[in-house]
Amino acid sequence: MTAAEVxxxxxxxxxxxxxxxxxxxxxxxGILAFSIRLFSVIKxxxxxxxxxxxxxxxxxxxxxKAGIYEFWNWFDDRTWYPLGRVIGGTVYPGLTLTAGTMxxxxxxxNIPLSVETACVFTAPVFSAFAAWxxxxxxxxxxxxxxxxxxxxxxxxxxxxxxRSVAGSYDNEGVAIFALVxxxxxxxxxxNTGSLFYATLNALAYFYMVCSWGGYTFIINLIPxxxxxxIVTGRYSSxxxxxYSPLVILGTLLAALVPVVGFNAVMTSEHFAxxxxxxxxxxxxxxxxxxxxxxxxxxxxxxxxxxTVGTIVALTLIAVLIALVATSPTKGxxxxxxxxxxxxxxxxxxxxxxxxxxxxxxxxxxYFMDINILAFLVPAGVIACxxxxxxxxxxVVLYLVTAVYFSGVMVRLMLVxxxxxxxxxxxxxxxxxxxxxxxxxxxxxxxDPPTGPVAPVDQTxxxxxxxxxxxxxxxxxxxxxxxxxKGKETLRERPKRSRKKEKESAEKSVVKKAPKKKASxxxxxxxxxxxxxxxxxxxxFYVIHCVWAAAEAYSAPSIVLTSHTADGMHVFxxxxxxxxxxxxxxxxxxxxxxxxxxxxxxxxxANRTVIVDNNTWNNTHIATVGMAMSSPERQAxxxxxxxxxxxxxxIFGGLVGYPSDDINKFLWMVRIGGGVFPHxxxxxxxRDGQYRIDAxxxxxxxxSLMYKLSYYRFAEATMDGKGYDRVRRTxxxxxxxxxxxxxxxxxxxxxxxxxxxxxxxxNRFRGKNKRRTKPMITDRRNEDPPxxxxxxxxxxxxxKCYLAKVPFGDVDGRQLESFWRHKYRN
Amino acid sequence: MAGGxxxxxxxxxxSSLRSAYAATPVKLKIIDVYVLYALTTALVxxxxxxxxxxxPFNAFLSGVLSCVGTAVLAVxxxxxxxxxxxxxxxxxxxxxxxDFVLCNVVLHLVIMNFLx
Numbered sequence: 001m002t003a004a005e006v007x008x009x010x011x012x013x014x015x016x017x018x019x020x021x022x023x024x025x026x027x028x029x030g031i032l033a034f035s036i037r038l039f040s041v042i043k044x045x046x047x048x049x050x051x052x053x054x055x056x057x058x059x060x061x062x063x064x065k066a067g068i069y070e071f072w073n074w075f076d077d078r079t080w081y082p083l084g085r086v087i088g089g090t091v092y093p094g095l096t097l098t099a100g101t102m103x104x105x106x107x108x109x110n111i112p113l114s115v116e117t118a119c120v121f122t123a124p125v126f127s128a129f130a131a132w133x134x135x136x137x138x139x140x141x142x143x144x145x146x147x148x149x150x151x152x153x154x155x156x157x158x159x160x161x162x163r164s165v166a167g168s169y170d171n172e173g174v175a176i177f178a179l180v181x182x183x184x185x186x187x188x189x190x191n192t193g194s195l196f197y198a199t200l201n202a203l204a205y206f207y208m209v210c211s212w213g214g215y216t217f218i219i220n221l222i223p224x225x226x227x228x229x230i231v232t233g234r235y236s237s238x239x240x241x242x243y244s245p246l247v248i249l250g251t252l253l254a255a256l257v258p259v260v261g262f263n264a265v266m267t268s269e270h271f272a273x274x275x276x277x278x279x280x281x282x283x284x285x286x287x288x289x290x291x292x293x294x295x296x297x298x299x300x301x302x303x304x305x306x307t308v309g310t311i312v313a314l315t316l317i318a319v320l321i322a323l324v325a326t327s328p329t330k331g332x333x334x335x336x337x338x339x340x341x342x343x344x345x346x347x348x349x350x351x352x353x354x355x356x357x358x359x360x361x362x363x364x365x366y367f368m369d370i371n372i373l374a375f376l377v378p379a380g381v382i383a384c385x386x387x388x389x390x391x392x393x394x395v396v397l398y399l400v401t402a403v404y405f406s407g408v409m410v411r412l413m414l415v416x417x418x419x420x421x422x423x424x425x426x427x428x429x430x431x432x433x434x435x436x437x438x439x440x441x442x443x444x445x446x447d448p449p450t451g452p453v454a455p456v457d458q459t460x461x462x463x464x465x466x467x468x469x470x471x472x473x474x475x476x477x478x479x480x481x482x483x484x485k486g487k488e489t490l491r492e493r494p495k496r497s498r499k500k501e502k503e504s505a506e507k508s509v510v511k512k513a514p515k516k517k518a519s520x521x522x523x524x525x526x527x528x529x530x531x532x533x534x535x536x537x538x539x540f541y542v543i544h545c546v547w548a549a550a551e552a553y554s555a556p557s558i559v560l561t562s563h564t565a566d567g568m569h570v571f572x573x574x575x576x577x578x579x580x581x582x583x584x585x586x587x588x589x590x591x592x593x594x595x596x597x598x599x600x601x602x603x604x605a606n607r608t609v610i611v612d613n614n615t616w617n618n619t620h621i622a623t624v625g626m627a628m629s630s631p632e633r634q635a636x637x638x639x640x641x642x643x644x645x646x647x648x649x650i651f652g653g654l655v656g657y658p659s660d661d662i663n664k665f666l667w668m669v670r671i672g673g674g675v676f677p678h679x680x681x682x683x684x685x686r687d688g689q690y691r692i693d694a695x696x697x698x699x700x701x702x703s704l705m706y707k708l709s710y711y712r713f714a715e716a717t718m719d720g721k722g723y724d725r726v727r728r729t730x731x732x733x734x735x736x737x738x739x740x741x742x743x744x745x746x747x748x749x750x751x752x753x754x755x756x757x758x759x760x761x762n763r764f765r766g767k768n769k770r771r772t773k774p775m776i777t778d779r780r781n782e783d784p785p786x787x788x789x790x791x792x793x794x795x796x797x798x799k800c801y802l803a804k805v806p807f808g809d810v811d812g813r814q815l816e817s818f819w820r821h822k823y824r825n
Numbered sequence: 826m827a828g829g830x831x832x833x834x835x836x837x838x839x840s841s842l843r844s845a846y847a848a849t850p851v852k853l854k855i856i857d858v859y860v861l862y863a864l865t866t867a868l869v870x871x872x873x874x875x876x877x878x879x880x881p882f883n884a885f886l887s888g889v890l891s892c893v894g895t896a897v898l899a900v901x902x903x904x905x906x907x908x909x910x911x912x913x914x915x916x917x918x919x920x921x922x923x924d925f926v927l928c929n930v931v932l933h934l935v936i937m938n939f940l941x
Contacts, residue, residue: 195924237904248894292845
C-alpha cells in the first residue's frame with residue numbers, strides 16, 4: 001500500500017538514487033519492525049499471549065473452520081453460561097478476518113501454516129505496515145526525511161511493541177496500522193483534494209471500525225481538525241472534499257459492522273462528526289456566495305442569513321439535546337465517559353476500574369514506553385509550527401488529544417505513540433538537516449562563514465548546543481528554519497545505520513553539489529558535536545527499545561519464568577491446569593473462575609465458563625464475585641444454581657506470583673457488592689487494611705476465596721506455618737476442612753488449584769465412591785521429601801507428553817492412566 | 826439586525842445573486858440541479874419518515890444517506906471541475922469525474938448492502 005507512495009518520492013532533488021535509497025530504507029524498517037517483535041518467540045515459544053488474544057484465537061479458529069457466514073451467526077454457548085454470547089454480533093471482526101485471510105491465502109499458496117502461527121505473526125506483520133504508513137503520513141506533513149525517521153522510530157517504539165509482539169494477538173495490533181493509515185489518507189485527501197483518496201480514506205476508516213473500538217478517536221479527531229481549520233480561516237474546497245464524503249461513507253460503512261450497527265448514528269460519540277458536517281456545509285455555502293457576490297451584497301446576505309440562521313440553529317440544537325437526553329447514559333458509553341471525566345469509571349463502574357490498563361499512567365511509564373521521544377516531541381511541535389500547514393495542524397492536534405488520552409488510561413498510550421514518533425521524526429530530521437547542512441557548507445567553503453546574519457546567532461546557538469544536552473540541540477536546531485528538500489538521504493542515514501554510515505552520507509551529499517544557500521549556518525564544531533550527541537541519543541533509544549522488546553514486553557504471561565541463583569525456573573502451571581481440565585472433565589462441565597481466566601479456559605480447556613473477559617453482563621460477574629466472597633455453604637449453593645462442576649482459583653502464595661486471585665479479591669468483593677448489597681467491602685478489611693493473617697476479619701477467613709486458596713497450604717510449606725510469599729505474612733487460618741468442595745487438582749507450583757463441587761448430600765449419600773482422587777495431595781502426605789522430585793518429574797513428563805500429542809487427541813482416561821502409571825511408584 | 830429597508834435589501838440581494846449565478850457555466854448548473862434533486866429526495870424521505878415512522882431504520886438511513894451522499898459527492902465534483910477554483914488545477918475534469926464515479930459506486934454498493 002505504501003508502494004504507491006514510495007513510487008513517487010522523487011519530488012526532492014535526489015531523483016532516482018534517493019527514491020531507491022528510501023525504498024530500501026523502508027524495506028529495512030519493515031524488517032526491523034517485524035523482527036524486533038520476535039523476541040517472544042525466540043525466548044519462549046510461538047504461543048498466543050495473555051487473555052484476550054486467546055479469545056481472538058478461538059474466534060479465528062472457528063472462522064477458519066466454519067467459514068465466514070457461520071462466523072457472523074455464531075452463537076457461543078461455551079461462555080457466559082447459561083446466557084451464551086452472540087460472538088458474530090459483539091466482536092470487532094477486523095483482526096480475526098485479517099488473520100483468517102492471511103491463513104487462507106497462505107494455505108491457498110500451499111504454505112501449510114497453522115491458524116495459530118498466522119495469529120501469532122499477525123501483529124508483527126502489521127507493525128511493519130504501521131511503520132510504512134507512518135512514513136507516508138509524516139511525508140505528507142514534512143517530507144521524506146521526516147517520514148523515514150518517523151517510520152524508523154515507530155518500528156521500535158516500546159509502547160507499540162508492548163501490544164504487538166509476536167503472539168500478542170489483539171485488536172490493537174492491526175488497529176494502530178489502521179489508525180495511522182486512515183490519518184494518512186485523510187491528509188493525502190486534504191493535500192490533493194482528490195475524491196479517489198477520499199474513497200480510500202472511507203475504506204481505511206471502515207477497516208479501523210472493524211478492528212477496534214478506538215475508531216471513535218478518529219471520528220472525533222478529524223471533525224475537531226475540520227473545525228479548527230474553519231475557525232482559523234483555513235477552510236478550502238479540499239477540506240470539504242476530505243471531510244464530507246468521509247462522514248457519509250464512513251457512517252454507512254461503520255453501520256455495516258454488526259458490533260457498531262446503528263450506534264454509528266445513535267450515540268453521541270458520533271454526533272460531533274455530524275454537527276461538524278452540517279457546519280461544513282454551511283461554511284461551504286458561505287464561502288461560495290462570498291466568492292460570487294460583491295462585498296456589499298455579501299454583507300447584506302450575512303445579515304439576512306444570521307437572523308434566519310440563529311433560529312434554525314437553535315431549534316437544531318434543541319432537537320439534538322433532546323435526542324441525547326433520551327438515550328441511556330446520555331448517549332455516552334462508560335468507557336468514553338471515563339475518557340472525558342477520568343474519575344468516572346472508578347466512581348461508577350468498578351469493572352472498568354479493576355482493569356489495570358484502564359488506570360492513569362505514572363511518569364516512569366512514559367519514559368519506559370516512549371523513552372527519548374518524550375523530549376523530542378516539543379521540538380517536533382515547534383517544527384510543525386514553522387511553516388504551518390493544514391497537515392501539520394492536524395498532527396499537532398492529534399498529538400495534543402493523544403497526550404490527554406494517554407494521561408487518562410495507560411492503554412491509550414498506544415494511540416499516543418504514533419503521534420510521538422511522528423513529532424520526534426520531524427524534530428530529528430529537521431535537526432539533522434540543519435546540522436549536516438552547516439557541516440557540509442563549511443567543508444565546501446573553508447573560508448569564514450558567509451552571510452552577515454550568521455555570526456550573531458552562531459555564537460548563541462553554538463554555546464547552547466555545546467553546553468546543554470543533545471535534546472536541546474535538537475530543539476534549537478528547530479529554530480533554524482531549514483529547507484528540507486533533497487536532504488532525505490542525509491537525514492535518514494544516521495538514524496538507521498548509525499555511526500559508520502555517517503561519513504559516507506556526508507560524502508554523498510557533498511557529491512550532490514548543493515547549490516542552496518542555507519540562510520543560517522552553525523559553526524562547524526558546534527554542529528559536529530551536536531550531530532554526535534544526537535546520534536548518541538538515538539542509539540540510546542535503540543538500545544532501550546531492544547531491551548524493552550527483549551526483556552520487558554515479551555513475556556507471554558501464560559508461561560512465566562524466574563531467574564534465581566541456580567538458574568531459570570519455568571512456571572507452566574496455567575497450561576498444566578487447562579490441560580488437566582480438558583482431559584479429566586466431561587465435555588459439558590461448567591467451570592467457574594474469576595472472569596480474567598474465562599477466555600483462556602474456553603480456548604485452552606474447551607470447557608464452558610460462567611463469565612469471561614468480555615464483561616458484558618455485570619450482574620453475572622457480580623454473581624461470581626459474590627460466590628467467591630461468600631462462606632463455603634452459600635457459595636456452593638450459588639454455584640449449584642449456575643450448574644457449576646468445577647471451580648478454580650489462581651494462587652501465588654507458594655511461589656510468590658503476585659497477580660493471583662487473593663490480590664484481586666477486593667475487586668470481586670466490590671463488583672459483587674455493587675449488585676448484591678449484603679457483600680460489604682468493610683467486612684473484609686481490618687481497620688481499612690486488607691490482610692489475610694491472624695488479624696484478618698472472620699468474613700475474610702471464611703470466604704470461599706480464602707478457603708480455596710489456602711486449603712492445605714500450611715501442610716505444604718516447609719515448616720507448616722503457612723507463610724504466604726506474596727503477602728509476606730503467615731496466613732490467618734491454617735487447618736480447616738472443606739465440606740462442599742473437594743480438591744481435585746493442584747498444579748506443580750500451586751498456581752492453579754481446581755476444586756470440584758460435591759454433589760448434594762441428601763440425594764447421593766453413599767454413592768460418593770467414584771470421586772476423582774486428589775492426585776498430588778495423597779503422595780504429598782506419604783513422603784514429603786519425595787514431593788518436590790515427583791512434582792518436578794511429573795511436570796516435565798506432562799509437558800513432553802503434551803508436546804507430542806495435540807490437545808484434542810488425548811483421551812482423558814488415557815492420560816489419567818498415564819499419570820497413574822507414572823506415580824504408582 | 827437588518828434594520829429599516831429590509832425588503833429592498835433582500836430584493837437587491839436576490840437580484841445580485843441571480844445575476845452572479847447566471848454567469849455559471851452550464852455544466853455546473855446541471856450539477857447544481859442534480860444536487861438540488863438529490864437533496865429534495867432526501868427531504869421527501871425525511872418528511873415521509875415523520876409520517877410513517879422510521880421502522881426499518883436501515884432502509885430509512887440508507888435512503889437518506891444515499892441522497893445526501895450523492896449530493897455531497899456532486900458538490901465535490903462541482904468544486905473540482907469549477908474553472909474558477911484554483912486549488913484543483915492539477916486534477917483534470919475527466920479524472921475528477923472518474924473519481925466521482927468510483928466514489929459513487931462504493932457508496933451505492935455499501936447502501937445496497939445496508940438496505941438489508
